[in-house]
Amino acid sequence: MPPGPWLCLALLLAARAQSSWGPWPSRAQPPWPSDLSISISSARHARSYHHLEGDVRWRRLYSSTHFFLHIGPSGRVEGTRQPHCPNSIVEIRSVRVGVVAIKAVYTGFYLAMNRRGRLYGTREYSTNCKFMERIEENGYNTYASLHWRHEGRQMFLALDGRGAPRQGGRTRRQHLSTHFLPILVS
Incomplete structure (x- = not known):
């Protein structure tokens, strides 16, 4: 051979x-x-991606369930079908390699997930606001809580078929409700 x-x-x-x-x-x-x-x-030596830390992107996160992620003026997280809603514009800031913080540009709320997997908006940046960003094979991105897990499994940002946020403990990477396309803001 x-x-x-x-x-x-x-x-x-x-x-x-x-x-x-x-x-x-x-x-x-x-x-x-x-x-x-x-x-x-x-x-092999590990590659260094330190140049990506601090990167800031303004995007609209479009779910594969056909909703834009929306963080309202009260901090409520939900999906909206309105493509030009100002509350759906988010700032995705790279905290460290593969870890991002997501903040609504107009309302000023950070996207956060508590220990029970509930999504909410908060004005204070904390460990609940850190998400691991991963580009999946189908081209969509998934966002999993960096800090919290449910029975050893990652908990993901997800919007169901009605645009409501799904409980993190009931989400999996393979579910279409966890897949988001970061769309450029024009």
Whole structure:
């Protein structure tokens, strides 16, 4: 059986280091040991995405249940079918890599989830306001509470078929009600 492409690449680069072209420059050393005793995948360096921290995006979160996420002037979280409702414009701020805070631009409320999985709007930023943002295979985004879990499972932001927020403990990543498209504000 022929060797895999990664092994061939590793052997080629190791031969390059020993060839007449000279050794690798000190800052460009290959990321694996010279004896190749460990697999290539376990020696990879983690990428740094610190440049994404603090990123701010203004979007409308459109649910796959055909509602825009809406945080009203009282802090009530619900869905609306009105595409140009000012209370549906949210600021998605990257707190750290993969973690965001969602704030309604016009009402000033942060989206939050309590320990029971209930969604609400709050003026005070807290740990309840942090959500893990993930881009799913179908192109939609999901938002799971960073701090709270229900029986060990993540609790997601979700709007049901009537536009009402779903209880976090009853949501799963695969449910269409948890899938949102961040639409640019024009």
